[in-house]
Amino acid sequence: MTIETLFKLPVTANTPLVRTDYSDKSAWTELCRLVEAPYEDEFRAFFTFVDDPRLEDKTVNELMDLVESGGYWSCFFVADHEALLNPEHPVMAVDLHEERGRTFRVIPAQIWAVENNLFVSNMEFSSFAVRADPDGVFRGFKD
Numbered sequence: 001m002t003i004e005t006l007f008k009l010p011v012t013a014n015t016p017l018v019r020t021d022y023s024d025k026s027a028w029t030e031l032c033r034l035v036e037a038p039y040e041d042e043f044r045a046f047f048t049f050v051d052d053p054r055l056e057d058k059t060v061n062e063l064m065d066l067v068e069s070g071g072y073w074s075c076f077f078v079a080d081h082e083a084l085l086n087p088e089h090p091v092m093a094v095d096l097h098e099e100r101g102r103t104f105r106v107i108p109a110q111i112w113a114v115e116n117n118l119f120v121s122n123m124e125f126s127s128f129a130v131r132a133d134p135d136g137v138f139r140g141f142k143d
Helices: 025-036 060-064 081-085 108-119 125-129
Strands: 015-019 047-050 075-079 091-095 103-106
Touching (some): 015 025, 025 075, 025 081, 025 108, 060 075, 075 081, 075 108, 081 091, 091 108, 103 125, 108 125
Antiparallel strands (some): 075 091, 091 103
């Protein structure tokens, strides 16, 4: 049996942030603190942290298979090796509806804007993806 037959991401009211890298527990703890912190005028993201070693090194496609079809969220976020160890902590955002499987990265100081707007369908995934910098990281809307 594969993990997919035994496990699905939990259906929660908050957007999932899935840990796939287990090389540094303190980096995971720090990332959780950063993405939960309030920014600007006290805006913050609302995540359910999915911390399950069975998800270690899972690819985006493998993670998408763990989301119930017709699921509740329009996207989910991934804390992979890059998110944990890069000094900017760019978390991967994964589209589940508009262009299923499309990704970009977002820094913690801007993750609230992505999560909040996608959660309430105020903006589309592509609105953020196309505004990512050339390295694929969304660092906010620039004038």
